[in-house]
Amino acid sequence: MAEQIPLVEYLVLGDDPHLVANECTNCGARYFDRRNACASCGATEFTTTDVPTEGELKSFTIVAFAAPGVPVPFVAGVVDCGGTSVRGNVVNTPPDPDHVKLGMKVRLTTFPIGTDTKGTEAIGFGFEPLEGAISGK
């Protein structure tokens, strides 16, 4: 199989793809980026922690107009994964208000973004509805 690389370093690929966060060992605040310190309590020690793959859509928008090169429409949202908020697109469902609802239960899914000149496939993630997703994975 071609080599794979995640779109972002906080996406862990493999048999059980999931997101990871940097969790402050002092106060538990979680972040997805490389840290200098905790923005909540100021401590400087972090541990890598798994983020649940299922959650609830607590906000979304359906983007119809984006920068050149960004295909539209797409659904951008915030998912509450067991207490950790995650930024991601809602995928595998028509991008309209009849199919995307606040409070909808969703789960993490991964898909190819593209292949580079060395044959490495970049893998991205999104969130699909728990019920009635268009394409199984």
Next chain:
Amino acid sequence: MASDDVWILGIEMTKFGKHPDKDTIDLASEAALGALKDGGVTIKDMGVLAAGNLMAASAGIGQQLQKQIGQTGIPVFNVANACATGATALRVAIMAIKAGECDMGLAVGVEKLAGAGLLAGGSRGADKDEWTPSGRYGAVASIDGRIGTDTMPGVFAQVGMGYLHRYGDIANPFELFAKISEKNHMHSTLNPKAAYTKKMTLEEIMNDVMIAYPNTRPMCSANCDGAAAAVVVSGAKLKTLSKEQQRRAVKVSASILTSDPWQEACQVLPDVNTLTRAGAKQAYEQAGVGF
């Protein structure tokens, strides 16, 4: 009036809109000269200049303005603070007076945004030949559009929808937010200097081009060109000016600046609510009106 109060002595704004024949300094000069004239003073009376501008933040707008309207050697603060740029410029002039560094100052805010599009997100460039992690997320390609959106209409649409989800889902969020826009467009008919001064019906707003659900084009900020300026003066200095200047002056009861305190989720979607609420609360307290 207390001697340690700060007052607005003169104020001016340009018409907001498309001004392709005016550069940033033309607009800033129009507002600045207008505010000085409105206050019955000149640039020579100013002890500080605070010039707010974001798009040309590194270009020294304050000094460029001086070169057009008066180089008097006073301290110049070039101010950039996102959407709070103009208010921060005003706050800088107020702070200089409160600190006793001068008794009169000029604050200017200016921007040319006509044609600036979505304001954030940029264009997605071609992906690189070989996927290479870079940046704080170790991203191998552009994230905008692949993981959420960076466009301002999209970000603020999510802020509004998140608010609804937290405080009470309703059947038709689109109509609720469109009604706010209907009210805003109605208000614009009362200000001849507003970029657009057209009443719009709820149906016109909801049937217009969708930018990021539930925000249609008329529900989004009108990117345009414009400038405003204010002359501020200490209470002590104001007492020495003419009766007419004293009569017209408006007291600054509060000038507050906040930033967003940490909340869970705030680095995933900006929390624009807490800092706004905190700003309002502190302003009411400083003004002595409380709530």
